[in-house]
Amino acid sequence: MEVVCFRHMMPSYCWKLMRWLNIGPEKKLNVEHTLLRRFIKEMMERRNIKTWQVNNDEEEEGVDIVSFFLDDPCYANDDLFCAITIGYMLVARDTVGIALTWIFYNLAQNPNIVSIIRNELSPVPSHKVVAGVGTMVIFEPDETRSLSYLRAALMEGIWGKDCLDYNPDRWLLKDGNGLRYVPPHKFLAFNSGPRMCLGKEIAVMQMMIVVASTLWNFDVHLEKGQSIEPKASCILEMKNGLMVKLKKREV
Ligand code: HEM
Structure with missing residues (x-):
């Protein structure tokens, strides 16, 4: 990259x-x-x-x-297959991994937002059969698809404009019921027009599942003394990575 x-x-x-x-x-x-x-x-x-x-x-x-x-x-043709596979590894794996790193960085600094997400998630685990104490709850795509605040928190994590202000509310309708429509040309993380990302919904679905499952099962704490800055690269990975501590939640 x-x-x-x-x-x-x-x-x-x-x-x-x-x-x-x-x-x-x-x-x-x-x-x-x-x-x-x-x-x-x-x-x-x-x-x-x-x-x-x-x-x-x-x-x-x-x-x-x-x-x-x-x-x-x-x-x-082996060469064509290799080129396609390398393409998929770059567009579909690194992008999601890096977006998640920035999202967790923001969430770890905003416990109030984490609480709102957990509230939104809370009806889901009560419908799941949890086998034994200490078992982790893993959310499925269908269980997170309609969760507006979680989606808003993800979009906010890959938002470019005034990125130092982590504010998922800007993605929500005024009455807080559902997401605002933001046209792709105003939210360019996935590009717009004929070159728009073909995997946007897959990416959002993967990130919803990972963020929901992690936040429900763990508290995420940032390690102190890290220098967080983006690397000069097309997908803006974190230059020094992100160190966090996960603590199992008693739910
Ligand atoms: C957070 C995650 C992701 C972001 C931010 C992202 C962003 C983008 C952007 C900006 C482009 C346009 C690049 C250009 O103008 O040349 C693009 C293209 C593309 N993305 Fe994604 N992407 C993500 C995840 C994914 C995933 C998970 C897949 C596949 C499952 C995927 C598949 C593609 C493909 C196939 C293209 C090429 C589209 C074309 O030019 O016809 N992306 N992506």
Whole structure:
């Protein structure tokens, strides 16, 4: 991601020359690409062995995105498959992970907002069968989909304008009942128009489940003395990461 950012800032002849000479950030990218491709090839081989075993044992296999591509003859070309998989790893994994880091950073500093989210969540666990003391409650996509305040708190965590003011209320209707409509061109974290993020709803669903399950089961405390700042990169990861302590809640 740093190299992608670097390419945006450089004239294209400059990074293309560096790529040709295999120097600087382009050399780093080349090394990492080779590692990723090796990892993907191993994953494909493992998946083929697993499919062979499953076919022989006649057991049912789970559905995964890799299998969708591998079973499609249009993606029989290994290079195309590797490029698609690397693309998915960057757009679908790092983005969500990094957005969650900033969201938890904000939530850990705003216990009042955490309380409102827990109140909104509280009807859900009472409908679930909790097996034994100390068991964790894991929220499902259908259970969090309609929770407006939780969604507002997530959107606020990836909001650019006056980002130092963490204020989920700005996403809610005046009467507090439901979310305001904010057109994509006013909230550009997922871009707008023909290049808009195709995975926005998947990303929001994943983040809702992770934030709901974490906040319901744990108190999140920031470690003291950290320097929190974004890295110069396309997806603004935290330069030094985020250290938190999780304490199991007695619910
Ligand atoms: C918080 C999480 C995410 C954020 C902030 C985000 C943001 C974005 C942005 C800004 C773009 C446009 C990039 C451009 O203009 O070239 C984009 C594109 C894309 N995103 Fe996401 N994304 C997220 C998660 C995901 C997930 C989970 C998936 C897949 C499951 C995904 C799939 C895609 C795809 C396929 C594109 C390319 C769309 C195209 O150009 O046709 N994203 N995303």
